[in-house]
Amino acid sequence: MRSATPWSDVISYLVEATGETLYMVGVSTVIATVLGVPVGVWLQLTAKGGLRPNTAVHRVLGFVTDLGRSMPFIVLLVALTSVTRLIVGGSIGSTAVIVPLAVGAIPFVGRLVQNILSEVHVTVVEAAITTGASTLKIVRSVLIRESLPALINAIGVTVIALIGYSAMAGVIGGGGLGDLAIREGYQRFNDRVLWSTVAWLAVLTTVIQLGFTRAARAADRRRHASV
Amino acid sequence: MITVENLTKSFQGVNALNGVTLDVESGTVLGVVGPSGAGKSTLARCVALLERPDSGAIRVDGTDITSLDGSALRAARRQIGVVPQGDSLLRQRTAAGNVALPLESAGVPGPQRRTRVGELLDLVGLTDKATAYPDQLSGGQRQRIAVARALAANPSVLLADEPTSALDPETTGSVLTVLDRARAELGVTVLVVTHDMGVVRKICDDVAVLEQGRVVEHGKVLDLVGNAGSRTSSALLPAVDLNPINESAYDRVADVVLVGFAAVGALLPEAAHRFGVELNIVGGGLTRLGETPVARFRLGLNGERSDSALEWIGEAGGAVQRSLKGPQGVAA
Numbered sequence: 001m002r003s004a005t006p007w008s009d010v011i012s013y014l015v016e017a018t019g020e021t022l023y024m025v026g027v028s029t030v031i032a033t034v035l036g037v038p039v040g041v042w043l044q045l046t047a048k049g050g051l052r053p054n055t056a057v058h059r060v061l062g063f064v065t066d067l068g069r070s071m072p073f074i075v076l077l078v079a080l081t082s083v084t085r086l087i088v089g090g091s092i093g094s095t096a097v098i099v100p101l102a103v104g105a106i107p108f109v110g111r112l113v114q115n116i117l118s119e120v121h122v123t124v125v126e127a128a129i130t131t132g133a134s135t136l137k138i139v140r141s142v143l144i145r146e147s148l149p150a151l152i153n154a155i156g157v158t159v160i161a162l163i164g165y166s167a168m169a170g171v172i173g174g175g176g177l178g179d180l181a182i183r184e185g186y187q188r189f190n191d192r193v194l195w196s197t198v199a200w201l202a203v204l205t206t207v208i209q210l211g212f213t214r215a216a217r218a219a220d221r222r223r224h225a226s227v
Numbered sequence: 228m229i230t231v232e233n234l235t236k237s238f239q240g241v242n243a244l245n246g247v248t249l250d251v252e253s254g255t256v257l258g259v260v261g262p263s264g265a266g267k268s269t270l271a272r273c274v275a276l277l278e279r280p281d282s283g284a285i286r287v288d289g290t291d292i293t294s295l296d297g298s299a300l301r302a303a304r305r306q307i308g309v310v311p312q313g314d315s316l317l318r319q320r321t322a323a324g325n326v327a328l329p330l331e332s333a334g335v336p337g338p339q340r341r342t343r344v345g346e347l348l349d350l351v352g353l354t355d356k357a358t359a360y361p362d363q364l365s366g367g368q369r370q371r372i373a374v375a376r377a378l379a380a381n382p383s384v385l386l387a388d389e390p391t392s393a394l395d396p397e398t399t400g401s402v403l404t405v406l407d408r409a410r411a412e413l414g415v416t417v418l419v420v421t422h423d424m425g426v427v428r429k430i431c432d433d434v435a436v437l438e439q440g441r442v443v444e445h446g447k448v449l450d451l452v453g454n455a456g457s458r459t460s461s462a463l464l465p466a467v468d469l470n471p472i473n474e475s476a477y478d479r480v481a482d483v484v485l486v487g488f489a490a491v492g493a494l495l496p497e498a499a500h501r502f503g504v505e506l507n508i509v510g511g512g513l514t515r516l517g518e519t520p521v522a523r524f525r526l527g528l529n530g531e532r533s534d535s536a537l538e539w540i541g542e543a544g545g546a547v548q549r550s551l552k553g554p555q556g557v558a559a
Binding site for chain 2: 121123124126127128129130131132133134137141142145146148220221222
């Protein structure tokens with residue numbers, strides 16, 4: 001039996017893997033937010049009782065969204081290889097993982113956003129309509145601004161989900177914390193690396209979750225309520 | 228001014244509006260009243276341009292606004308300030324931010340916007356709450372902010388849909404005062420949809436009674452109260468038959484409605500004096516419609532010239548509603 005990996009090596013493994021994970025998750029979250037929020041807005045606008053109800057568009061968009069959400073990430077990872085190559089010029093490494101991560105997260109974000117926007121009370125939306133506001137203005141100043149705290153929380157949920165997905169990045173050589181735990185920790189029976197990674201993931205996700213909760217609270221004006 | 232012409236609207240075969248025709252003079256307040264399901268809300272939503280009528284027209288200063296689209300529709304919406312039913316403020320915006328919303332939609336630049344918001348907060352008496360969020364305001368204050376918001380873009384018509392339905396009597400007063408002030412100070416035409424006759428009593432010049440999607444009564448409140456059979460008079464005037472009276476004690480028994488200080492104060496004593504009759508108030512009472520005192524009394528008269536006295540009261544401006552005991556009674 002070989003001796004345990006020195007702690008200094010464990011830490012440098014963790015630092016490197018954390019960098020890869022944050023890179024993959026960070027970039028794909030930004031992309032998923034930029035593209036997923038409009039999908040959610042569009043779903044809500046075209047929904048029954050929305051600002052621009054359109055059953056046909058809503059159904060098609062909803063179908064595509066749910067199809068995307070039902071796809072296991074590991075399948076997406078390998079299925080999108082050619083697309084990934086087209087976009088980032090290669091099909092392995094951390095950067096290559098960003099494409100399937102973002103693609104998987106867009107419908108996820110889309111549905112979350114739609115659910116949140118549908119919570120804005122109809123009286124409030126109609127009041128804005130009667131002020132002569134354009135649809136764009138209502139989306140920005142009413143739907144999104146009124147739900148901002150919930151939207152920030154939803155992005156937090158997305159980040160945590162993407163950290164989970166990114167554990168499979170090793171399949172195409174993306175590295176990251178999940179890959180470290182599986183290849184170095186599990187497959188090479190390195191318990192110290194395995195459990196260190198598990199503990200560190202717990203800390204990392206807790207801190208991220210906490211950060212988003214704080215940000216959501218900061219964005220919520222209702223907290224000033226004196227009653 | 229705003230006119231509603233022959234408006235119809237049905238939902239899944241059920242007629243909510245069956246040809247509603249109304250008009251509101253510039254600078255006056257019309258109360259639209261009626262029982263639940265009479266079509267009040269549908270009418271309000273049509274006037275607010277949230278619902279398109281099946282047929283008929285809604286004219287603001289002569290222009291039909293029911294068939295507009297796109298930017299013309301948005302411009303028309305700014306002509307009609309709406310105080311929606313229920314909580315309608317943006318909870319993530321301050322009171323001032325909420326009032327500013329229509330000005331942003333209208334593209335009013337920042338400095339002018341702030342000036343205008345200041346004026347409106349002053350009008351509704353909430354200058355000190357400019358930076359408060361809706362959750363920090365009481366129900367009445369939120370409703371006054373909603374009125375300020377509705378008035379922000381200088382509409383010619385103000386529509387209030389059940390503006391007092393969720394409020395206690397005291398706060399109701401403050402909201403009604405604000406609506407009245409909007410009419411008085413800005414000359415805006417006000418249309419209040421309400422189930423509460425108290426709103427009509429306090430601020431309405433005109434009233435329209437809606438029943439089953441039709442206007443069954445429409446006119447000046449002070450005219451309608453003099454009309455014996457009108458729904459408005461029975462809803463707003465003091466009851467005359469609370470106490471049973473001994474009719475045989477009088478030669479004549481009649482109900483009269485007196486409108487205004489002069490009539491309420493002087494008409495009856497003068498009639499008694501002129502015709503030498505004994506004139507007793509045996510029922511009814513005094514109330515106030517807006518600023519005007521209005522009385523409905525049940526009179527018991529004794530004396531030879533009782534009929535002449537009643538006739539004179541009618542000619543002098545009192546509405547003699549019915550002779551409970553008169554010449555017909557004698558003949559029978």
